[in-house]
Amino acid sequence: MKLTLLVDVVGAGLMTGGIYALVALGLNLQYGLMRVLNVAHGEFLMVGAYLTYSLHTAWGVNPLLTLLVTGPAAFGAGLVLHRLLYARLVAASDSREALESRSLLLSFGLLFVLQNAALLLWSADLKGYSYLSTPFRVLGTVFPANRVVAACVALGLSVGFYLVLQRSLMGKAVRALMQEPEGAQLVGIDVNRLHGLCFGIGIAMSAVTGSLVSMLFELTPFIGLPYTVTALVVVILGGLGNVMGSLLGGLLLGLVETASVYLVASDVRIIASYAVLSLILILKPSGLFGR
Numbered sequence: 001m002k003l004t005l006l007v008d009v010v011g012a013g014l015m016t017g018g019i020y021a022l023v024a025l026g027l028n029l030q031y032g033l034m035r036v037l038n039v040a041h042g043e044f045l046m047v048g049a050y051l052t053y054s055l056h057t058a059w060g061v062n063p064l065l066t067l068l069v070t071g072p073a074a075f076g077a078g079l080v081l082h083r084l085l086y087a088r089l090v091a092a093s094d095s096r097e098a099l100e101s102r103s104l105l106l107s108f109g110l111l112f113v114l115q116n117a118a119l120l121l122w123s124a125d126l127k128g129y130s131y132l133s134t135p136f137r138v139l140g141t142v143f144p145a146n147r148v149v150a151a152c153v154a155l156g157l158s159v160g161f162y163l164v165l166q167r168s169l170m171g172k173a174v175r176a177l178m179q180e181p182e183g184a185q186l187v188g189i190d191v192n193r194l195h196g197l198c199f200g201i202g203i204a205m206s207a208v209t210g211s212l213v214s215m216l217f218e219l220t221p222f223i224g225l226p227y228t229v230t231a232l233v234v235v236i237l238g239g240l241g242n243v244m245g246s247l248l249g250g251l252l253l254g255l256v257e258t259a260s261v262y263l264v265a266s267d268v269r270i271i272a273s274y275a276v277l278s279l280i281l282i283l284k285p286s287g288l289f290g291r
Helices: 003-034 041-059 067-092 096-122 145-167 169-179 181-186 191-213 224-238 243-263 266-283
Strands: 135-138 141-144
Touching: 003 041, 003 141, 003 145, 003 169, 003 191, 003 224, 003 243, 041 067, 041 096, 041 191, 041 224, 067 096, 067 191, 096 224, 135 145, 141 145, 145 169, 145 191, 145 243, 169 191, 191 224, 224 243, 224 266, 243 266
Parallel strands: none
Antiparallel strands: 135 141
């Protein structure tokens, strides 16, 4: 393989994987910690993308600065949703299986609500804008500058969140709750409060990812679900409840998909993604990096 092609595949794969990692981290927080299977996760990505689009096109706000709006707004929305819906669901469920099934049904309803709200507000027409579309050269390979910036921001946020989990008191509480829920409650960790915070952070990660995605692709109210599916693949690939696993799994999936597009055809990208998922479920159901 020529050096230029190798750089192209690896660079594009890491850029794609950085986006995958950030959106998967948010879902892993919800599913790995709370056992809430939120299939509406990608719809918050869609809403974040549309908010950035609206702020940029209507008022000329720099798309990167809109992260300061979409992130906190989504975090607040996540806290409200948890308080009104998911906290009651957790309290009413007497087993993990019951919680997973009920949260799945609830999030399906939320998915349709958000999709139809987006249709009413922004219509079904394709929306988009141009930002940092200038070329960026690396070892003779050209990448769009907006993809490089989006990937760097996504990876920076992902690594920063991992460091917070490793070094902060809240991070230790989250890791304890993921590893041993009963023991965490016995040592005085406020489970309900921590669930709410993590649910809000997960929603914020999805919305921020949407802001970055809006810099790269055209938008429709239906872009969210494919990202939810991809996030689930990454979570399973990296290991349920494993934050570093989600980060590495996202990068790995991005590399696999990009390599399949370059070496075979663009049509096999989704096939390659599901092939990886199938192999992991068969060979190592706990994920490449375990829990």
